Amino acid sequence: xxxSIAILGSTGSIGTQAIEVAKKHNIRVTALAAxxxxxxxxxxxxxxxxxxxxxADESKYSALKEAAAGLGCRLLAGMDGLCEIAxxxxxxxxxxxxxxxxxxxxxxxAIQANKPIALANKETLVAGGxxxxxxxxxxxxxxxxxxxxxxxxFQCLQGNDRKQLKKIILTASGGPFFGKTKADLQxxxxxxxxxxxxxxxxxxxxxxxxxxxxxxxxxIEARWLFDLKPEQIEIVVHRQSVxxxxxxxxxxxxIGQMGVPDMKIPIQYALLYPERMPCPTKPLSLTDYGTLTxxxxxxxxxxxxxxxxxxxxxxxxxxxxxxxxNEAAVAAFLAGKISFLRIGELVSASVDSLPIQALTxxxxxxxxxxxxxxxxxxxx
Ligand code: MG
Numbered sequence: 001x002x003x004s005i006a007i008l009g010s011t012g013s014i015g016t017q018a019i020e021v022a023k024k025h026n027i028r029v030t031a032l033a034a035x036x037x038x039x040x041x042x043x044x045x046x047x048x049x050x051x052x053x054x055x056a057d058e059s060k061y062s063a064l065k066e067a068a069a070g071l072g073c074r075l076l077a078g079m080d081g082l083c084e085i086a087x088x089x090x091x092x093x094x095x096x097x098x099x100x101x102x103x104x105x106x107x108x109x110a111i112q113a114n115k116p117i118a119l120a121n122k123e124t125l126v127a128g129g130x131x132x133x134x135x136x137x138x139x140x141x142x143x144x145x146x147x148x149x150x151x152x153x154f155q156c157l158q159g160n161d162r163k164q165l166k167k168i169i170l171t172a173s174g175g176p177f178f179g180k181t182k183a184d185l186q187x188x189x190x191x192x193x194x195x196x197x198x199x200x201x202x203x204x205x206x207x208x209x210x211x212x213x214x215x216x217x218x219x220i221e222a223r224w225l226f227d228l229k230p231e232q233i234e235i236v237v238h239r240q241s242v243x244x245x246x247x248x249x250x251x252x253x254x255i256g257q258m259g260v261p262d263m264k265i266p267i268q269y270a271l272l273y274p275e276r277m278p279c280p281t282k283p284l285s286l287t288d289y290g291t292l293t294x295x296x297x298x299x300x301x302x303x304x305x306x307x308x309x310x311x312x313x314x315x316x317x318x319x320x321x322x323x324x325x326n327e328a329a330v331a332a333f334l335a336g337k338i339s340f341l342r343i344g345e346l347v348s349a350s351v352d353s354l355p356i357q358a359l360t361x362x363x364x365x366x367x368x369x370x371x372x373x374x375x376x377x378x379x380x
Contacts, residue, residue, distance in 0.1 A: 001010040001025075001094040001271065001272040001273060001274075001275050002027060002092040002116065002271055003027060003028060003032050003092050003271075004029070004087070004090065004091055004092040004093070004264070005018070005027055005028075005029055005030065005033035005035075005089040005091065005093045005095050005118070005271065006024060006029070006030050006032070006050075006052070006085045006088055006093075006094050006095065006191050006321065007019070007029060007031070007032055007033070007095045007097065007105075007107055007275070008033045008086075008094070008095065008096045008097060008098045008121075009033065009034070009035070009086065009097035009098040009120070009121070010033060010034055010036040010041065010044055010097075010100070011035075011040040011044070011095070012034075012035075012097055012098075012147065012158050012202050013121045013201050014095075014097035014263060014267065015032075015034075015097050015325040017263050017264050017267055018095050018097065018118075018267050018271070019044065019048065019294055019324070020041035020264065020280060021264055021267050021268045021279075021280075022331045025268070025271070025277065026279055026352050027179075027271060028054070028366045029048040029050050029089060029129070030050055030051050030088060030090050030091045030092075030344050031050050031051060031052035031053070031054070031085040031088050032044055032045060032048070032050050032052075032053055032054070032057065033055070033056060033076075033081065033082055033085055033098075034054075034055060034280075035055075035056045035057055035098065035099070036055070036056070036057045036060055036298060036354040037081035038055060038060050038063045038064050038067050039067065039152075040052065041064070042053065042067040042068050042071070042103060043047075043143055045068060045071055045073055045104055046071065046250070046336075049071075049073075050070075050073055050261050051073060051074060051083050051088070051090065052073060052074050052076060052077050052081075052084070052088055053068055053071070053073040053074070053076065054075075054076035054077060054078075054082060054084070054085055054237070054293060054295070055077050056077070056078060056081070056082060056098070056102070057083070058077045058078040059078075060077075060235050061075070061078075061125075061250060062136035066079070076339050076370040077223075079102070079105060079106075079118055081097070082102075082105070082106040083106050083109040084281070084334060085106070086106040086109040086110035086113065086115065087110060087112070087113035087115070089108050091115060092115075092116070092347060093115060093116045093117070093118055093144075093271065094107070094116070094117050094118070094239075094243060095112040095118040095120070095146075095267075095270075095271070096110075096118070096119055096120060096121045096124065097119050097120035098106040098123060099205070100121075100123050100204070100317070100327050101123045101127050101202050101324065101327065101343060101365075101369050102123075103121030103123055103124045103322075104121075104123065104124045104127055104128045104248050104362070104365065105133070105362065107116065107119070107121070107128075107132055108131065108135060109129065110141075111132065111135045111141045112135065112139065112297060113309065114139055114140075114141055115141065116141055116142045116144065116271040117142070117143045117144065118134075118144045118146055118267075118271060119143050119145055119146060119147075119270075120147060120219045120267075122147060122218060123215075123217065124224060124281045124321075125220065125329075126220045126319050126320075126323045126356075127219065127223055127226045127319065127320045127323050127324075127365050127366050127369065128359075128362070129221075129224030129319070130221070130224070130359055131359070131361070131362065131365070132224070133224050133225075133249075134376065140200070140318065143225065144269075144270035144271075144273055144326075145221075145225055145266070145270065146263070146266050146267055146270045146343045147218060147221065147266070148241075148244045148245075148257035148261070148263060148265075148266050149170050149171060149218055149222070149244055149245040150218070150221060150222060150225055150245070151244065151246035151257075151265075151266030151269055151270065152171075152245035152246070152256065152257035152266075153168050153170075153222065153225075153226060153245050153246075153247055153257075154225075154226075154269075154318070154333065155257045155269065156245070156246060156247040156255045156256065156257055157247060158274070160247075160249065160255075162223030164249050164251075164326075165232075165247055165249060165250075165371065166232070166248045166249055166250050166252075167225075167228075167231075167232040167233065167234060167248070168222060168226065168228065168233055168234070168245065168247050168248070169231065169235075169236050169245060169246040169247070169248065169254070169256070170215070170218060170222055170233055170234065170235050170236070170245050170314055171213065171236055171237075171241070171243055171244060171245050171246070171277075172215040172235055172236065172238065172297060173196075173198050173209065173211045173222075173237070173238070173241045174210075174212075174238075174239055174295070174297075175196065175210045175211075175216040176192065176193065176196055176210050176319055177193075177210055177301075178237065178239065179298075180300075180301065181301055182219075182244070182267070182300075182301050182341060185301070185340055185341055186339070186341065188210075188328050188339070188340035188341070190333065190334060190336065193206070193207050193210040193340055194206050194207070194210075196209055198240070198241040198261045198302050203334060204327075204330055204377065205212075205335060207330045207334065207343075208304075208326070208330065210340070211302060211305075211326075211344055212297065212302035212304055212305035213304035213305070213326050213330075213343070213344075213347065215225060215235055215297070215305055215308075216248055216290075216304050216305045216306075216307065216308025216309065216322070216333040217308060217323065219233055219235065219308055219309055219312060220308055220311070220312045220319050223312055226311060226326075230309060230312045230313050235297050235305070236294050236295070236296070237291065237294065237297050238293065238295075238299075238314075238375075239287065239293050239294040239295075240289055240336070241261040241294065242258050242259070242260070242261070242284065242286075242289055242292055243256045243258050243320075244256075244257050244258065244259065244266075245257065251276065257286060258285050258286075259281075260281060260282045260283070260284050260293050262281040262282065263280055264280060265279055265281060265333075295334040300345065303341075303345060303347065303348045304322075304343065304344045304347050304348075306343070307322050307347050307348045308322055310351065311351050314351070314356060316356050316357055316358050316359050317356050317357050317358075317359050317364060317365070317367075317368035318356045319370050320359070320364075320365050320367075320368040320369050320372070321350050321354050321356065321371070321372040322347050322350065322372075324350075324352050324368065324369035324370070324371075324372030324373050325346055325347045325349075325351075325370070325372040325373070325375060325376050326343065326347045326373070327373070328346075328373040328376035328377065329342065329343040329346045329347060329376050329380075330343060331344060332380050337380055338380050342380070346375075346376050346379060348378065350372050350375045350376065354368075354371050354372060354375055
């Protein structure tokens with residue numbers, strides 16, 4: 001287990017819960033970074049006394065300087081600041097919970113500095129999976145997944161022979177629009193899409209859950225984390241979010257991980273691995289749930305999910321394009337510029353229309369990402 005962490009994305013949903021876990025288990029917080037929320041960041045710093053404090057949005061740097069005066073933290077801004085935190089010498093583990101492709105470079109930087117990664121930023125592996133996993137293997141750096149599904153799979157792999165793994169079952173809540181058709185979703189509002197049944201999360205990931213893009217990203221993430229072929233990943237809709245995912249071994253034994261839907265459990269497992277200690281959450285009562293249900297995903301309605309699986313099969317920069325188009329399309333939807341269904345259309349069209357190349361370096365990722373965002377800008 002780690003004795004100190006730096007948190008990128010500290011004011012978000014995962015970041016604030018990670019702070020709770022760190023406080024409970026006396027894990028020192030050496031650095032904090034937020035995207036734009038200066039006030040919350042400074043109030044966290046007042047309590048935790050980190051050495052470094054970073055605001056990713058550089059236009060907020062002077063506000064940070066003013067608000068953090070006298071706190072004794074070194075103040076940083078922008079991508080340079082995030083990367084400085086990633087390689088900060090007194091940090092044990094980097095917890096990366098920023099939103100979007102912006103998380104990739106800090107992850108790569110931390111791996112090069114031999115820092116274990118607690119990873120909640122799924123776009124890191126979606127966009128740069130090959131680069132990240134190669135670099136982690138080279139440096140012998142472990143990546144502990146925080147996403148509940150990937151934590152479940154990681155937990156189910158403990159104590160078994162990885163070579164005897166047949167496939168994984170990635171569970172999906174189905175989001176707020178389970179059972180709906182495209183015709184039903186024609187006039188979906190932002191408020192409806194932001195209303196998730198089980199998990200309370202930031203707005204980008206909540207929209208991704210409504211489009212099932214989130215499950216598509218997790219499909220690609222799982223492929224890299226656990227070195228799987230796309231055909232070894234089965235997605236199953238499980239409305240109650242109690243079985244967080246499962247693995248199937250060659251003897252057809254299915255081993256799953258269950259718990260209440262509370263991110264503190266996977267966050268704690270990533271930070272305390274391999275220890276299991278009391279967690280500040282509700283115990284799971286199976287009899288309170290009574291019934292757990294399982295269903296096939298609706299691939300006709302949810303274009304984002306289908307496109308992610310397709311892009312994972314294509315490989316190269318295809319997942320980068322799907323992810324970049326989605327980030328731009330979700331921002332446009334939240335800004336009221338496009339309809340809900342248009343997100344999936346744009347993600348799918350970007351993979352069909354843009355050239356797909358091999359992915360060998362970070363620049364390949366940023367180029368494909370920029371092309372995908374431009375494609376969305378040109379088509380809304
Ligand atoms: Mg998840």
